Amino acid sequence: MTYQLYIGNRLYFSWSIAAYLMFEKFGLSAEVQTTVLRPETEADVRRMMAEHGLGHARTLPTAITPEGAVLNDSMAIAEELASRNPDIAFWPTDPLARGTARALANEMHSSFGGLRSHWPVNLRTSNVAQTPPPEIDAELDRLEVLWTHARTVCAPEGPWLCGAYSLVDAIFAPMAVRLAGYDFHTRPTTKAYVEAHLADPALRRWRAMGLANEPRLAKFELDAPEAPWRGPAVRAAQAVEAGPSENDSCPYSGRPVTHFMEMEGRVFGFCNAFCRDKTVNDPEAWPKFMALV
Numbered sequence: 001m002t003y004q005l006y007i008g009n010r011l012y013f014s015w016s017i018a019a020y021l022m023f024e025k026f027g028l029s030a031e032v033q034t035t036v037l038r039p040e041t042e043a044d045v046r047r048m049m050a051e052h053g054l055g056h057a058r059t060l061p062t063a064i065t066p067e068g069a070v071l072n073d074s075m076a077i078a079e080e081l082a083s084r085n086p087d088i089a090f091w092p093t094d095p096l097a098r099g100t101a102r103a104l105a106n107e108m109h110s111s112f113g114g115l116r117s118h119w120p121v122n123l124r125t126s127n128v129a130q131t132p133p134p135e136i137d138a139e140l141d142r143l144e145v146l147w148t149h150a151r152t153v154c155a156p157e158g159p160w161l162c163g164a165y166s167l168v169d170a171i172f173a174p175m176a177v178r179l180a181g182y183d184f185h186t187r188p189t190t191k192a193y194v195e196a197h198l199a200d201p202a203l204r205r206w207r208a209m210g211l212a213n214e215p216r217l218a219k220f221e222l223d224a225p226e227a228p229w230r231g232p233a234v235r236a237a238q239a240v241e242a243g244p245s246e247n248d249s250c251p252y253s254g255r256p257v258t259h260f261m262e263m264e265g266r267v268f269g270f271c272n273a274f275c276r277d278k279t280v281n282d283p284e285a286w287p288k289f290m291a292l293v
């Protein structure tokens with residue numbers, strides 16, 4: 001069973017992050033073929049979708065089910081995956097936690113227009129701390145209220161909102177990385193929740209892929225000085241011209257190695273530049289690579 005998933009530039013397209021996590025975090029990554037579109041403006045999205053025969057879908061992300069249903073909305077992707085996979089805990093099983101998670105996910109999907117329009121998602125770099133205008137300040141207060149409410153009602157053991165990682169966390173992931181980009185740290189529940197997303201290996205893999213092959217698009221970025229990325233420190237590695245490498249076959253594809261990286265004096269090989277570069281960008285986010293180390 002194969003889904004087709006159309007997403008935007010991994011560094012900037014907010015809802016595409018959520019759709020990726022809906023497959024990646026729930027064990028469905030092998031069932032999805034991803035096509036990355038790289039529009040240079042939001043207006044380009046419709047034209048590029050039309051070129052792929054998806055003119056009516058209009059927005060990214062869009063997922064196509066194995067039967068051909070076009071899911072051109074993040075919540076539609078979420079609900080359809082949950083319905084099709086009743087054995088996977090997309091939503092919490094506990095009714096109180098599930099209802100809470102659904103309410104929060106839907107509020108995220110229908111609200112927060114100030115944050116969305118003024119503080120763009122940017123996984124390429126963080127920016128220096130921004131002073132939120134009143135409209136954004138009120139939305140930040142609302143997020144703190146919602147996230148605190150969920151954690152109080154659901155009493156999760158880990159960092160996520162309603163128990164184990166569920167769809168509500170995937171839906172909020174783009175908002176969490178958005179806030180991290182502007183040094184948001186004054187609200188305690190928000191700070192802890194944002195840090196949990198930044199440390200999430202799946203999100204780190206998404207960013208590492210984005211850094212590997214996405215163009216920088218200045219018009220998708222805030223015009224403010226850059227600051228160091230606020231996620232966990234990345235283990236140092238670099239691309240190198242030649243082997244030999246410790247491994248003969250690529251940790252991802254099993255094919256013969258042709259591209260090389262060096263980490264702590266050791267050389268490892270990969271079957272193409274993208275797989276090498278995504279690993280260089282955050283080696284510890286990739287379990288198949290770390291199995292070699």
Ligand SMILES: N[C@@H](CCC(=O)N[C@@H](CS)C(=O)NCC(=O)O)C(=O)O
Binds near residue numbers: 013042045059061074
């Ligand atoms: N309802 C959609 C909205 C997605 C959305 O706004 N996508 C933006 C990029 S993050 C887009 O495709 N914009 C192009 C446009 O609106 O024409 C969803 O939740 O998936």
